[in-house]
Amino acid sequence: MFKHPRLFPKQSSVAAFVIALLLCSCATISKPSSQVRVQQLKDAHLAFIDHYTCVEGTPATWDQASFDSEVAKITQQFTDAEAAESKTVPARKEFIKNSAKLFQRDAALVRKQHCLSSSFAANKKKQLQQNYDLLLQQTSN
Amino acid sequence: MSKLQDALNQIKDPTVADAKTQFEQLINEGKAASEAFIQSSAQQLEQWTIDVSNKKMSQDEFDNLVSSQTVLAKNFVASQALAAQERAEKLTIKTAELAATKIVPLLLVAL
Numbered sequence: 001m002f003k004h005p006r007l008f009p010k011q012s013s014v015a016a017f018v019i020a021l022l023l024c025s026c027a028t029i030s031k032p033s034s035q036v037r038v039q040q041l042k043d044a045h046l047a048f049i050d051h052y053t054c055v056e057g058t059p060a061t062w063d064q065a066s067f068d069s070e071v072a073k074i075t076q077q078f079t080d081a082e083a084a085e086s087k088t089v090p091a092r093k094e095f096i097k098n099s100a101k102l103f104q105r106d107a108a109l110v111r112k113q114h115c116l117s118s119s120f121a122a123n124k125k126k127q128l129q130q131n132y133d134l135l136l137q138q139t140s141n
Numbered sequence: 142m143s144k145l146q147d148a149l150n151q152i153k154d155p156t157v158a159d160a161k162t163q164f165e166q167l168i169n170e171g172k173a174a175s176e177a178f179i180q181s182s183a184q185q186l187e188q189w190t191i192d193v194s195n196k197k198m199s200q201d202e203f204d205n206l207v208s209s210q211t212v213l214a215k216n217f218v219a220s221q222a223l224a225a226q227e228r229a230e231k232l233t234i235k236t237a238e239l240a241a242t243k244i245v246p247l248l249l250v251a252l
Contacts, residue, residue: 094216095216098212098213098216101212102209102212105205105208105209106205106209109201109202109205112201113199113201113202116202117197117198117199117202118197119192119197119198119202120192120198120199120202120205120206123185123188123189123192123198123206124205124206124209126185127185127206127209127210127213130181130213131213
């Protein structure tokens with residue numbers, strides 16, 4: 001007798017497949033929150049350097065209020081990230097604290113010069129990449 | 142002649158001849174190190190010194206990079222085994238201090 005191939009899997013197989021798919025997608029899409037926070041700090045710090053890099057050697061029009069507001073916003077991000085880190089990993093807390101210090105130094109330099117040379121910006125971004133990538137490696141472990 | 146030597150040759154003051162030689166040796170030793178952080182620190186410090194000599198960076202900018210690198214280097218040194226800490230400190234923090242206190246100020250005067 002001719003047998004039809006089974007076109008539809010059993011309901012239990014479908015359910016198992018859906019659950020497996022959901023678990024896989026969760027593991028792939030959602031990074032640990034600590035890693036997300038560090039990535040956000042890195043993005044904000046690098047964007048700050050880009051924002052205040054001199055255009056063709058000359059500073060853009062200086063807006064003290066806008067600068068103060070941007071620095072306050074990023075400073076708050078560092079404070080929140082440090083507070084959110086578990087006390088069980090003191091090294092990570094210390095690393096974020098040190099990164100906040102680096103940001104404050106950069107902010108002080110911008111406050112003084114109003115813009116950063118393109119050479120400094122390139123060197124600084126390299127330094128920051130190295131710093132945050134090390135921290136990201138630690139948080140992924 | 143390397144770009145670093147070109148930069149250092151702009152300093153004519155004979156009282157810092159030893160410091161110039163020491164700085165160049167430390168940079169070369171750092172670049173040859175097997176530890177990625179030490180290697181990268183030496184390469185970056187060399188580049189910053191060259192950029193200052195080419196008037197591409199101000200002293201404040203150089204000082205900012207050096208002080209930030211010192212913060213990072215302290216983390217690195219602390220992560221090393223006790224026996225390796227002295228060498229790591231010499232090739233990162235001490236070399237940066239030498240550049241910031243003896244090399245770059247005179248380089249800026251010579252420009």
